Amino acid sequence: MFTEAHVDFFNQQPxxxxxxxxxxxxxxxxxxxxxxxxxxxxxxYALKANNHIQLLQRLQEAxxxxxxxxxGEIERAIEGGFSPDQIAFAGVGKxxxxxxxxxxxxxxxxxxxxxxxxxxxxxxxxxxxxxAPIALRINPDVDAKTHRYITTGLSENKFGINEESLAEALTxxxxxxxxxxxxxxxxxxxxxxxxxxxxxxxxxANELNQHIEAQGHHLTVIxxxxxxxxxxxxxxxxxxxxxxxFFGLFESSMNLKNHQQLHFELxxxxxxxxxxxxxxxxxxxxxxxxxxxIVDAGMTELLRPALYQATHHMEVLTSDLPPETYDIxxxxxxxxxxxxxxVELSGLQRGDIIAxxxxxxxxxxxxxxxxxxxxxxxxFSSQIPALAT
Numbered sequence: 299m300f301t302e303a304h305v306d307f308f309n310q311q312p313x314x315x316x317x318x319x320x321x322x323x324x325x326x327x328x329x330x331x332x333x334x335x336x337x338x339x340x341x342x343y344a345l346k347a348n349n350h351i352q353l354l355q356r357l358q359e360a361x362x363x364x365x366x367x368x369x370g371e372i373e374r375a376i377e378g379g380f381s382p383d384q385i386a387f388a389g390v391g392k393x394x395x396x397x398x399x400x401x402x403x404x405x406x407x408x409x410x411x412x413x414x415x416x417x418x419x420x421x422x423x424x425x426x427x428x429x430a431p432i433a434l435r436i437n438p439d440v441d442a443k444t445h446r447y448i449t450t451g452l453s454e455n456k457f458g459i460n461e462e463s464l465a466e467a468l469t470x471x472x473x474x475x476x477x478x479x480x481x482x483x484x485x486x487x488x489x490x491x492x493x494x495x496x497x498x499x500x501x502x503a504n505e506l507n508q509h510i511e512a513q514g515h516h517l518t519v520i521x522x523x524x525x526x527x528x529x530x531x532x533x534x535x536x537x538x539x540x541x542x543x544f545f546g547l548f549e550s551s552m553n554l555k556n557h558q559q560l561h562f563e564l565x566x567x568x569x570x571x572x573x574x575x576x577x578x579x580x581x582x583x584x585x586x587x588x589x590x591x592i593v594d595a596g597m598t599e600l601l602r603p604a605l606y607q608a609t610h611h612m613e614v615l616t617s618d619l620p621p622e623t624y625d626i627x628x629x630x631x632x633x634x635x636x637x638x639x640x641v642e643l644s645g646l647q648r649g650d651i652i653a654x655x656x657x658x659x660x661x662x663x664x665x666x667x668x669x670x671x672x673x674x675x676x677x678f679s680s681q682i683p684a685l686a687t
Contacts (some may be wrong), residue, residue: 299534300360300653303613303684307677308651314577314595315674316662317653318353321685323438323572326538327360331604333545335361340385340561344524345371346661347564347565348573351674354378355567363406365524365563372403375638379385382406386521386563388483390458397422402537406424408432409483411458416470416477416612423476433465433481433519437602458484464506468513479562481519482506488566489527493547496522500551507553513587522548533611539567555667566659573612573658575600576677579650580629588625588639591646596628598655598671601664603632611645614623619645626652 299319308317334341342365343357343383347370355378363384364375375385386411388402400408401423410432411417416572423430437458459467471479486499503522511517526544529536544567552560577595584590604606612626621642628635637654665673678683 300613300615303682305651307682307684308576308615311576311675311677313651314575314593314599316599316657316676317512317574317576318350318658318676318678319572319574320356320679323353323569323658326568326572326595327357327362328562329538329541331361333541334562337492337549338559339545339548340559342561342563343386343568344563344565345375347444348569348661348663349378350662351378351622352678353569354380356372358384359583363680365565369393369399369616370399370640371397372405376403385434386483386561388485388563392419394418394422398426401426402426405459406431407480409521410434411435412644413459413463413467413470416474418478419472420476429476431478431480432471433483433521434464434471434479434535435483435485436461436464436506438486438499438506461506468510468515471515472585479515479517481517481521482510483519483521483523484548485523485563486525488525490525490529491527491529493543496544496547497524497551500548504551504553505556506560511555518559519561520552520554520558522552523565524563524565524567526564526567528656529567529577530608530610530656531573537571541567570659573656573661574685575654575657575661577652577654579646579648579652582624582646582650585625589622591626591643593625593628593652594628595639595654596631596636596669596671597632599628600637600661600667601653601666602660604632604636605664608637610657612641613640613653613655614646615651617646617655619647621645630671635675660661 342363346367358379364380365386366372367389382403384407385405386407388612390411419430437460512523577593579591580594583593597604622645623642625639626637
């Protein structure tokens with residue numbers, strides 16, 4: 299993936315910084331269009347994965363909508379070129395101010411996650427003389443078989459309306475004058491690499507769609523969320539997820555009615571592989587039982603390893619020395635500021651450049667100023683003269 303032109307350019311930049319391969323993003327979007335958009339599916343890009351304005355503009359141009367989980371993300375989506383009628387607003391804890399903002403913009407849909415949220419949304423919409431379009435987010439109790447911190451569709455999770463409360467929610471919808479039920483919504487988790495959880499979701503979605511329509515509700519939107527994963531271990535072997543397989547499952551198995559549209563909310567699978575965190579080695583030092591390589595990136599730049607023990611493939615761009623085994627750690631004053639343990643890499647020296655791959659999602663967007671760390675600007679492939687097209 300990386301060439302001498304990359305290394306020459308990277309050496310001129312203050313590290314650490316995020317690098318985005320826009321050519322790979324464009325190729326990924328072509329696959330989303332071929333297997334998703336061209337089938338009539340609606341894909342809302344999840345801004346929580348990465349909200350960089352240059353990425354958002356490209357995603358909007360490619361025909362995606364926006365999936366937002368805060369008022370700030372709604373405003374960023376508008377800034378990135380998305381129109382309000384492309385925006386779905388999810389989130390288990392929408393504030394009154396965020397609801398008012400979304401209503402004032404006349405967004406496409408609110409994904410409602412609780413009985414109380416229904417009544418609050420109806421009250422606020424009533425004061426504004428509006429009717430809020432909603433999809434009920436239903437918790438289908440499907441195990442996504444992913445890390446416990448990023449599963450969202452089990453009954454024990456905080457997300458969505460459980461099926462025991464669904465009858466009450468549907469009754470309430472009939473009674474509220476400033477709510478319009480247009481669909482149902484699901485999201486079972488993140489970084490799902492097996493199709494089995496999605497197959498289970500399809501079965502529950504079909505059952506619930508039939509059940510709710512049989513009660514006289516007219517559902518035009520069936521939103522199955524996102525969660526499709528990427529290959530963190532070997533990003534060059536699978537730079538683009540198998541969207542044919544993913545969308546094909548829903549195309550063949552969803553029992554949609556003529557008046558219904560299928561919606562998705564994809565984030566990581568679209569932008570995850572196009573991003574890398576570029577960092578330099580500050581020091582190497584032996585420990586009693588291991589050798590450390592201390593880099594200038596920390597958990598302030600990439601939180602995933604500290605948050606839920608995620609691992610990223612590492613590529614040394616500047617060394618051809620024989621391989622050695624290292625713990626790759628950052629400079630933050632926390633023992634959890636560790637990226638990889640006992641990883642074999644080309645021999646490292648001060649100043650060597652390492653690319654931490656597959657960081658386009660939940661990387662830059664989760665950065666912090668802990669320890670008052672500076673944040674360097676991102677670099678895009680279009681900025682590198684030898685790569686610009």
